[in-house]
Amino acid sequence: MSSPPPGALTAAFIIAGKDLRSELRRRTALVSAVVFAALILVIFNFARDPTSLRAEQLAPSAFWITCAFAAVMALSRAFAVELEHGALDGLLLAPVPREALFLGKFLGNLVFVLVVEGITLPLFVLFFNVSLRGALPGIMLVAVLATVGFVAVGTVFSALTARVRFNELMLPVLLLPFMLPPLAGAAQVTAALLNGRPILESAGWLRLLLVYDITFVTLSLLIFPALFDE
Amino acid sequence: MPVSSPSDREPILLQATGLRRSFGERVVLTGVDLILAEGETIAVTGPNGVGKTTLLRVLAGLLRPSAGEVLLDGRPVRTADPRSRAAIGLLSHRAMLYDDLTLQENLEFVARLHGLRDPRKVARDSLEQVELLARAGDSPRTLSRGLIQRAALARALLHAPRLLLLDEPFTGLDRAAAGRLRALLAARRPAGLGTIIVTHQLDEARDIASRVLALQAGSIGSVAA
Amino acid sequence: MTSPLSPSASSSFPPSLTSSDPRAAARRALRTGRVLTSIGLLGVFAAYVRAIAFTAVEGTQGPAQKIMYVHVPSAWCAFLAFGIVGICSGLYLWLGDRRLDTFSEASAEVGVVLTALVLMTGPIWGKPIWGTWWQWEPRLTSTLFLFFLFVGYLTLRRAMFDPAERARYSAVVGILGAMLVPFIHLSVYMFRTIHPRPVVLNPEGPTMPGSFVATLLFSLAAFTLLYLGLVTTRYGLGRLRELREARHVSAA
Numbered sequence: 001m002s003s004p005p006p007g008a009l010t011a012a013f014i015i016a017g018k019d020l021r022s023e024l025r026r027r028t029a030l031v032s033a034v035v036f037a038a039l040i041l042v043i044f045n046f047a048r049d050p051t052s053l054r055a056e057q058l059a060p061s062a063f064w065i066t067c068a069f070a071a072v073m074a075l076s077r078a079f080a081v082e083l084e085h086g087a088l089d090g091l092l093l094a095p096v097p098r099e100a101l102f103l104g105k106f107l108g109n110l111v112f113v114l115v116v117e118g119i120t121l122p123l124f125v126l127f128f129n130v131s132l133r134g135a136l137p138g139i140m141l142v143a144v145l146a147t148v149g150f151v152a153v154g155t156v157f158s159a160l161t162a163r164v165r166f167n168e169l170m171l172p173v174l175l176l177p178f179m180l181p182p183l184a185g186a187a188q189v190t191a192a193l194l195n196g197r198p199i200l201e202s203a204g205w206l207r208l209l210l211v212y213d214i215t216f217v218t219l220s221l222l223i224f225p226a227l228f229d230e
Numbered sequence: 231m232p233v234s235s236p237s238d239r240e241p242i243l244l245q246a247t248g249l250r251r252s253f254g255e256r257v258v259l260t261g262v263d264l265i266l267a268e269g270e271t272i273a274v275t276g277p278n279g280v281g282k283t284t285l286l287r288v289l290a291g292l293l294r295p296s297a298g299e300v301l302l303d304g305r306p307v308r309t310a311d312p313r314s315r316a317a318i319g320l321l322s323h324r325a326m327l328y329d330d331l332t333l334q335e336n337l338e339f340v341a342r343l344h345g346l347r348d349p350r351k352v353a354r355d356s357l358e359q360v361e362l363l364a365r366a367g368d369s370p371r372t373l374s375r376g377l378i379q380r381a382a383l384a385r386a387l388l389h390a391p392r393l394l395l396l397d398e399p400f401t402g403l404d405r406a407a408a409g410r411l412r413a414l415l416a417a418r419r420p421a422g423l424g425t426i427i428v429t430h431q432l433d434e435a436r437d438i439a440s441r442v443l444a445l446q447a448g449s450i451g452s453v454a455a
Numbered sequence: 456m457t458s459p460l461s462p463s464a465s466s467s468f469p470p471s472l473t474s475s476d477p478r479a480a481a482r483r484a485l486r487t488g489r490v491l492t493s494i495g496l497l498g499v500f501a502a503y504v505r506a507i508a509f510t511a512v513e514g515t516q517g518p519a520q521k522i523m524y525v526h527v528p529s530a531w532c533a534f535l536a537f538g539i540v541g542i543c544s545g546l547y548l549w550l551g552d553r554r555l556d557t558f559s560e561a562s563a564e565v566g567v568v569l570t571a572l573v574l575m576t577g578p579i580w581g582k583p584i585w586g587t588w589w590q591w592e593p594r595l596t597s598t599l600f601l602f603f604l605f606v607g608y609l610t611l612r613r614a615m616f617d618p619a620e621r622a623r624y625s626a627v628v629g630i631l632g633a634m635l636v637p638f639i640h641l642s643v644y645m646f647r648t649i650h651p652r653p654v655v656l657n658p659e660g661p662t663m664p665g666s667f668v669a670t671l672l673f674s675l676a677a678f679t680l681l682y683l684g685l686v687t688t689r690y691g692l693g694r695l696r697e698l699r700e701a702r703h704v705s706a707a
Contacts, residue, residue, distance in 0.1 A: 003345045003346060004345055005312065005316050005343070005344055006342070006343065006345045015343075018328070018339050021331070021335070022328060022330040022331060025330055025331075026330055081328070081330070084328075084329060085325045085326055085327050085328070085370065086322065086323070086324025086325070086326050087324075087326050087327065089292065089320075089322060089324070089326055090326030090327075090385070091343075092292055093290065093292065093315055093318070093320055094312070094340070094343040095312045095316035095343075095345075096343060098312075156627065156631065157628075160611075160624050160627060160628070164611065164614050170611060170614060173603075173606070173607050173610060174607045174611065174628060176603070177603045177604050177607065177635060177639070178631070178635055180600060180638075180639055180642055181635075181638045181641070181642040184642045184643075184645075188645075208641055208642065215638075219630070219634055220631075223627050223630060223631065227624065229294070230292070230293050230309070253619065254619055255618075255701040
């Protein structure tokens with residue numbers, strides 16, 4: 001053998017690159033996720049009593065619930081692509097550590113979900129007539145913090161449910177409890193920012209999200225290989 | 231258990247001793263011993279369900295044996311050690327290709343995962359050797375079963391492995407395609423490459439294999455000529 | 456020496472439980488479980504008698520407050536149950552002993568029942584006091600999420616058939632779920648609360664009269680014993696079932 005196999009991080013980028021290139025080529029998952037998000041936002045608008053609730057009060061929840069559903073949809077397809085032609089075996093055969101497989105999928109999923117959130121945000125601003133008022137950097141920060149957390153766990157569960165029956169239902173059932181802390185934090189902070197409150201007031205939530213992220217990214221990374229330890 | 235050994239004095243490439251593997255309470259491999267010399271091709275045969283695929287996956291480092299050890303070039307092959315898989319190529323039931331990428335891109339991806347220099351050239355050369363260069367820009371979706379098998383073979387040989395494992399490679403191929411595959415297997419023999427073909431169609435493997443082993447009741451039984 | 460048919464024995468389990476005859480061990484577990492359950496049930500009954508007849512009625516909340524003696528210990532045991540699921544899951548991934556997986560499953564089944572009990576007694580206690588059947592207050596909400604975690608864990612198990620794979624996958628879910636529980640608590644606490652303020656684990660010291668605390672602790676001990684008894688019984692049953700299936704597979 002002439003050259004050594006790539007390390008975990010390099011291999012992760014190779015895998016993430018492969019996923020993103022696949023996705024850019026077909027774009028079906030991205031388009032579906034965005035359309036799905038837009039539809040939910042529209043339905044939110046019609047599923048409320050226009051006289052009782054002002055749009056601004058509903059807005060942060062609507063946005064984050066939309067992102068949550070779109071993310072679950074995205075995550076459920078993350079490992080599905082590996083099942084056609086048994087490509088997952090190909091990844092398991094490669095001389096790279098299992099952690100690289102997790103990191104690669106995690107990065108690919110993270111980019112995907114962040115892109116969906118990024119496209120949903122302007123739609124949300126449009127439909128709910130929200131004025132961002134300089135809250136944008138704060139919202140972006142909390143969006144990244146929240147997304148990292150549940151995408152990490154979602155990647156593990158996506159691999160797990162890919163080979164289980166009823167996986168379209170199993171993934172949400174397993175993952176949604178894990179979305180409570182990130183979503184609660186994200187919604188609270190978004191609401192506070194949209195109300196013009198300074199971001200430092202939300203420091204408690206941001207700290208919680210950070211600890212959550214560190215805990216679950218680490219735990220997911222460590223536990224992922226157990227899924228393939230046959 | 232009779233240990234099947236090569237007849238000539240080539241150095242030993244692969245040595246498996248006492249391989250056992252159960253799934254839950256069902257014992258599939260009860261103690262397999264196997265020796266493969268460098269440059270040798272052997273066939274492993276047996277009825278459906280006897281454990282041929284399981285044996286191959288253990289040899290490839292995909293499945294952990296309940297007991298026993300696999301040594302490739304004297305170094306252990308372990309599921310926990312990714313580097314131990316670097317010299318193994320597997321052609322399994324499924325092609326392990328992505329429909330959303332072209333053949334060229336598929337092979338480049340594999341080349342990168344193995345850390346090969348100049349992945350593009352390696353991929354092209356590999357496609358050329360299996361006579362698929364003309365289809366390099368096509369997706370696996372557009373290929374017939376025979377062509378997919380050739381692409382899968384290219385994938386398995388891309389990183390110049392020392393050991394090539396083939397799981398029922400002739401399944402689903404018509405006579406012409408099977409003949410092409412056999413010719414490719416016979417022709418492309420880098421020095422020292424050891425090959426194990428698992429098949430229940432003995433006549434397909436007879437002209438390429440120098441030894442045939444029978445897997446019975448979880449271990450290597452008789453040694454057929 | 457183990458035959459190919461016995462499950463992978465691990466010498467790390469307490470020596471008193473390791474034996475060359477797994478069926479005898481399972482039956483011992485079953486017997487122990489039944490004894491513990493009986494004692495636990497007696498204890499729970501005694502706790503009720505004490506609570507209803509011998510403990511005073513609370514001033515502001517009235518007789519409904521006595522639900523606390525069921526509600527709080529069940530909640531404690533429910534969280535303990537998932538903690539045990541988490542610990543057994545981690546130990547299983549580390550040691551590979553299938554018995555840990557069986558114990559984890561037993562704990563989850565008992566835990567889900569306890570959690571359901573908490574979720575039912577909460578509203579019964581709360582309605583006279585809060586005026587509504589449900590309130591999104593921290594401890595009830597945490598328990599609701601615990602319920603979802605249990606259900607997810609058990610549903611996953613039911614969808615899988617290969618025992619080793621099922622054990623590995625549920626262990627992954629168990630560990631992640633157990634790690635989630637503290638975060639749920641923290642998240643939910645950052646919301647407003649109208650649950651009675653912590654009464655026993657209160658920095659200023661228990662704010663309940665001594666007799667209430669005593670009854671509560673007695674009930675707590677009884678429920679914990681009941682939980683342990685039920686889990687051990689269920690564990691024994693689970694092991695016997697596994698061993699019986701093993702015999703059938705080998706006979707086939």
